[in-house]
Amino acid sequence: MKSIATIFFCLVIYTQTQAQWSGSPNVTQAGYASIGTAATDAKLTVSSPNTTTPVLSLSATGTVANLRMGVETNYAWMQSYGGLPLRINNIGNDVYFNLGGGKVGVGTASPDAKFTVTESAPGAIFSMNASGANAYFKMGLAADYAWLQSYGPRPLRINDSGNDVLFNVGGGNVGIGTATTDAKLTVKGVIHAQEVKVDLSVPGPDYVFETNYKLLSLVDLNKYIQENKHLPEIPSAKEMEEQGVNVSEMNMLLLKKVEELTLYVIELEKKVSAMEKQGK
Incomplete structure (x- = not known):
C-alpha cells in the first residue's frame, strides 16, 4: 500500500506542476487512486x-x-520512445502472451492465427540461429509461394530425431528439382535408393501358364x-521417350514376355x- 501511495503522490505532484490533466486526484477509502477521473477500476x-x-511516460536521467503508454480511439499502445528498442x-x-485467448500480430493489426507476421514486401519473414552455428533457419514469402531453407549454405534436416514425416496428407503433389508436379512425387533427376518396393497396379502375368492361354x-x-x-504390348x-515408363506396369509386361519366351523354348x-x- 505504501508503494501505491508513493506512486500516487509522485503522479499528483507531476500533474499539478505540469497541469496536463483536468480533474482532481482522488483516493478512495478502499485504497484505490485515480487521476483525471472519479471512477476507479x-x-x-x-x-x-x-x-x-x-497517458504515462517513464524515463531516467541520462537515458x-x-x-x-497511451490509448487511441480503438487500441492501447506502449513503446520505447526515442528510436531505441x-x-x-x-x-x-x-514471457506469456494472451493466455486467456486472442491473437498476436507482428506487422499487422488483423492477425488471422494465434501468431501472424506480415511483411510489406516479399522476403524473409522469420529467421532463427544459434551461437556458433554455420547455418540458420529462414522462412519467407515470394510473390507466388512460401519458402523455408537452411541458409548458409548447410542442409535443412527435417525431423532429425528419426520419426515419421508426412507430406500433403490432405492432397497435393510434391516436387523435387521441379516446380511442375504431375504425380504425388515428381523428381527431376536421379533417385538413388538401396531398395524400391512398388505396389502392383496390374495383375501378375502367371495367367500365361494357364492351358487356355493363346500364345x-x-x-x-x-x-x-x-x-x-x-x-507386342x-x-x-x-x-517411352515422350510419355515415360510406368515401372509397375512395365515390369509386369517384361515378366509376361519372359514367361511367353519360356513357353516358346519349351515348345521348341x-x-x-x-x-x-x-532320326533314330
Whole structure:
C-alpha cells in the first residue's frame, strides 16, 4: 500500500506542476487512486481526455529512450520512445502472451492465427540461429509461394530425431528439382535408393501358364516385329521417350514376355526331341 501511495503522490505532484490533466486526484477509502477521473477500476486509474498524447511516460536521467503508454480511439499502445528498442522482460525469464485467448500480430493489426507476421514486401519473414552455428533457419514469402531453407549454405534436416514425416496428407503433389508436379512425387533427376518396393497396379502375368492361354505363333510374332519394330504390348521407344515408363506396369509386361519366351523354348524343345527320335 505504501508503494501505491508513493506512486500516487509522485503522479499528483507531476500533474499539478505540469497541469496536463483536468480533474482532481482522488483516493478512495478502499485504497484505490485515480487521476483525471472519479471512477476507479484498478489500484491506480489514470484518465486523459486527449488520445493523441501518452497517458504515462517513464524515463531516467541520462537515458535516450523512455517508456510511454497511451490509448487511441480503438487500441492501447506502449513503446520505447526515442528510436531505441523496447525490451520486454530483459532479465530473461519467461514471457506469456494472451493466455486467456486472442491473437498476436507482428506487422499487422488483423492477425488471422494465434501468431501472424506480415511483411510489406516479399522476403524473409522469420529467421532463427544459434551461437556458433554455420547455418540458420529462414522462412519467407515470394510473390507466388512460401519458402523455408537452411541458409548458409548447410542442409535443412527435417525431423532429425528419426520419426515419421508426412507430406500433403490432405492432397497435393510434391516436387523435387521441379516446380511442375504431375504425380504425388515428381523428381527431376536421379533417385538413388538401396531398395524400391512398388505396389502392383496390374495383375501378375502367371495367367500365361494357364492351358487356355493363346500364345502368339512365332510366325505371327515375327510378322508383328517386322511391321512395328517392337514386341507386342510393349510401347515403342518413341512412346517411352515422350510419355515415360510406368515401372509397375512395365515390369509386369517384361515378366509376361519372359514367361511367353519360356513357353516358346519349351515348345521348341518338344519339336527338337521329336525330330531326334524320328532320326533314330
